[in-house]
Amino acid sequence: MRRSFLPKHGAYAAIVIVIAVGLMFQVGSALAVRVMGSVGVIEAIWLRTTLAALMLAAFRPRSLRLPPRGRRLGLIALTLALFGMNLSFYGAIERVPLGIVVTIEFLGPLAVAVIGSRRPLDWLWIALAGAGVVVLARPTGTVDTVGLLYAFAAAACWGSFILLAKRAIAHTDPLGVTTLMLAGSSILLTPVLLATGVVIQGHGRYLALGILVALLSSALPYRLEFMALQRVSAATYGVLLSIEPALAALIGFVLLGQALTAAEIVAILAVAAAAAGASWTHGRRRRAA
Numbered sequence: 172m173r174r175s176f177l178p179k180h181g182a183y184a185a186i187v188i189v190i191a192v193g194l195m196f197q198v199g200s201a202l203a204v205r206v207m208g209s210v211g212v213i214e215a216i217w218l219r220t221t222l223a224a225l226m227l228a229a230f231r232p233r234s235l236r237l238p239p240r241g242r243r244l245g246l247i248a249l250t251l252a253l254f255g256m257n258l259s260f261y262g263a264i265e266r267v268p269l270g271i272v273v274t275i276e277f278l279g280p281l282a283v284a285v286i287g288s289r290r291p292l293d294w295l296w297i298a299l300a301g302a303g304v305v306v307l308a309r310p311t312g313t314v315d316t317v318g319l320l321y322a323f324a325a326a327a328c329w330g331s332f333i334l335l336a337k338r339a340i341a342h343t344d345p346l347g348v349t350t351l352m353l354a355g356s357s358i359l360l361t362p363v364l365l366a367t368g369v370v371i372q373g374h375g376r377y378l379a380l381g382i383l384v385a386l387l388s389s390a391l392p393y394r395l396e397f398m399a400l401q402r403v404s405a406a407t408y409g410v411l412l413s414i415e416p417a418l419a420a421l422i423g424f425v426l427l428g429q430a431l432t433a434a435e436i437v438a439i440l441a442v443a444a445a446a447a448g449a450s451w452t453h454g455r456r457r458r459a460a
C-alpha cells in the first residue's frame with residue numbers, strides 16, 4: 172500500500188507546486204517588465220538574481236557550502252543554463268508579450284517530455300505545439316523577430332535546466348543547489364553589468380519592487396521547482412508545465428495590459444493542449460508499465 176500511495180501523492184503534490192510556481196513566476200515576470208522599463212534589462216536581471224541569492228543565503232548560510240568535487244561540474248552546468256535562460260527570457264519579454272514568450276519557451280519542457288519517443292501519438296502532440304508556435308512566430312504588430320529568437324533560446328535553456336536540475340538534486344540538498352546556482356549566476360552577470368556601463372544608482376524606489384521580483388520569480392519558484400522534480404520524473408514535470416502559457420497570457424493581460432489577438436489565443440491553447448495530451452499519454456504508459 173505504501174508503494175502505491177507515494178507516487179500518486181507525489182504527482183498530486185507536484186501539480187499543486189507547479190501551479191503555485193507558475194503564478195509566482197509569471198507575476199514576478201510581469202513586475203520585472205516594469206523594473207526593466209526604468210533600470211534596463213541587465214540591471215533588472217542582476218538585481219533579481221543577486222537579491223534572491225542573498226535571501227536564501229540569509230535564510231540558511233550553510234547552503235553556500237560547495238558540494239563534493241565530483242558534483243561541482245553538474246552545478247556549474249546548471250548555473251550556466253540559468254544564466255542563459257534569464258538573459259534570453261528577459262530579453263524576450265522586453266520585446267514580445269509575456270504570454271507569447273512563455274508559450275514559445277515552453278517548447279523546452281515539452282521537448283524534455285517527448286524526447287526519444289517513437290510513438291505516433293507523441294508526434295501528434297509535437298505537431299500541434301509546433302503549429303501553435305508557427306502562428307505565434309508569424310510577423311505581426313505584437314511580435315518582434317529579435318524577441319522571438321530570444322524566446323527560442325530561452326526554450327533551449329529551460330529544457331536543459333530541467334534535465335540538469337533533476338540530476339543535481341539527486342545527491343545534493345535542493346536549497347543548497349538553488350542558493351549556489353543563483354549566487355553563481357549573479358557572479359556571471361556582474362561583469363556583464365559592468366561592461367554595459369550600467370550603474371545601480373538613482374533607482375532606490377525600484378529596490379522594493381526588485382526585492383519582490385527576486386522573491387516571486389527566483390528565490391521561491393526555483394526552490395519549489397526542485398521540490399516538484401524530487402517527486403516526478405523530468406519528463407512528467409515537463410508536461411505538468413502546460414499551464415504556464417495560459418497563466419502568462421492571463422498575467423500579462425491583467426498586470427501589463429498586453430492584449431492578444433484571437434489567433435494568438437488559439438495558438439497558446441494549442442500548445443497547452445499538446446502538453447496536456449502528452450501528459451495523458453505519458454501517464455497511461457506509466458500505469459501500463
